[in-house]
Amino acid sequence: MNPDVAKKLSLILEKTTKESNDFHLVNSIEQGVIEGFHTFSNGMNSFGGFLISNGSETLWVLIIDWKGDNNYYLVLYPENNNLPPLAELHKETTSQDGTDLTWSYIPRKKDKKNEIRKELFQNVFGALKAVVSLPNDDVTLDDTLNDLFHIAACRVLADNLEENLNSLTPVSFSEGKRLEKKHYSRERSQALVNRAKKFTQRSTRVNYxxxxxxxxxxxxxxxxxxxxxxxxxxxx
The missing domain is CATH 1.20.5 (Single alpha-helices involved in coiled-coils or other helix-helix interfaces)
Structure with missing residues (x-):
């Protein structure tokens, strides 16, 4: 993730309690080198870490230079940050409409059940590849955080080989909120055009x-x- 994009995202996350309807900021780590957090992230430069809750679940969202090459990652950790990370998103797609991050579920357990895990993840998420749209005029902070929390929940369920598929609802549009909203906007626009055409046709048939x-x-x-x-x- 481009440093400018990462910095902008961290500034938005700092305002979670103010900007979000469903989430609030519980705790945070200041921008700089991460220390005393987790073995995988200690010593890395960051734009900060944010402990965010939706009332029932709580996650750490770190914006860090994961590999020291100025390519920033959005890393999800459980509230208990002694546990391994749940997802590392860094592949960025930027257009005039905004920026999306992509991540794929690739389990690497050594129990020969990873194909089952992939099937479970696809069933509860809707796809093996997740697209998270970052906030802008069309995508809200709640949109972004909902997708991140959903990825984390699906990852935990699939990793643990849980069969309770009814506990999670697959995303309606796996290509991300930005494309989803554009798609529905076009559908609504076309519906309005069709209604206008029908109204015009009825009007021209009126016998004055x-x-x-x-x-x-x-x-x-x-x-x-x-x-x-x-x-x-x-x-x-």
Whole structure:
């Protein structure tokens, strides 16, 4: 993730309690080198860490230079940060509409059950590849955080080979909130166009009373006569 994108995201996450309807900031780590957090992240430069809760679940969201190459990662940790991270997102797609991060579920357990885990994840998430749209004019902070929390929950369920698929609902649009909202916006626009066409078609089929039609013709004739009079006056 580009450092500028990562910095902007961290500034938004700092305002979670103020900007979000469903989440609040419980704790945070200041920008700088991470120390005393987790073996995988200690010693890395960061734009901060944010402990965020939705009331029932709590996650750490770290924005860190994961490999020391100025490519920043959004890393999800459980509230108990002694446990391994749940997801590391860094693959960035940026367009004029905004920025999306992608992440794929690739279990690496050594019990020969990873294919089962992948099937479970796909069933509860909707795809093996997750797209998280970062906040902008079209995507809210709640949209982004909901997707991150959903990824974490699906990861835990699949890793633990839990069969309770009814506990989670697959995302309706695995390509991310930005594309989902654009898609539904186009559908709504097309629906309005279709309604307008039907209304116009009905309107053109209306049988107006004879008197009403005569009135319209008389008005048009008056306008035409006035227009001719103006032209005549202009060229006198």
């Amino acid at each position: 009373p004879v008197k009403f039609v005569s009135l319209i013709l008389r008005k048009n004739m008056v306008k035409k006569e006035l227009y001719i009079l103006k032209l005549t006056t202009r060229y006198l």
